Amino acid sequence: MLSGKKSKESANAMASGFNVLNEGTTVKGDIESKGDIRIDGTLVGTVRTTSKLVLGKSGKIDGDVIALCCDVNGSIDGNVQVKDV
Numbered sequence: 001m002l003s004g005k006k007s008k009e010s011a012n013a014m015a016s017g018f019n020v021l022n023e024g025t026t027v028k029g030d031i032e033s034k035g036d037i038r039i040d041g042t043l044v045g046t047v048r049t050t051s052k053l054v055l056g057k058s059g060k061i062d063g064d065v066i067a068l069c070c071d072v073n074g075s076i077d078g079n080v081q082v083k084d085v
Contacts, residue, residue: 023058030063037067039074046078 017035021027025041033049040056046064047053053067059074069084 021059023056 019031019033019035019037021031021037021039021041021043023040026044027041028044030045031037031043031047031049034051035049036052036054037047037049038054038056039047039059039061041058042060042062044062046066047061048066049068051068053065053070055061055070055072055074055076057073061074061076061078064078065076065080065082067082069082070080072080
């Protein structure tokens with residue numbers, strides 16, 4: 001049987017997992033996450049994460065980026081704010 005503390009830790013780990021926006025997909029709106037985000041598609045809006053953002057070669061963001069750190073191979077048309085450079 002799991003204790004309440006371990007169950008809560010497991011839920012937090014799943015909530016802060018890895019998120020992917022695949023090539024060929026477009027999202028219009030803001031994205032907020034506690035986990036890592038990889039974007040290979042297109043985002044029209046702001047992306048905000050307390051973790052890492054990876055923008056793939058085919059990825060495009062038309063909006064602002066606020067992240068702990070990021071790797072950019074695609075294009076960003078907006079402001080980029082990172083805490084860890």
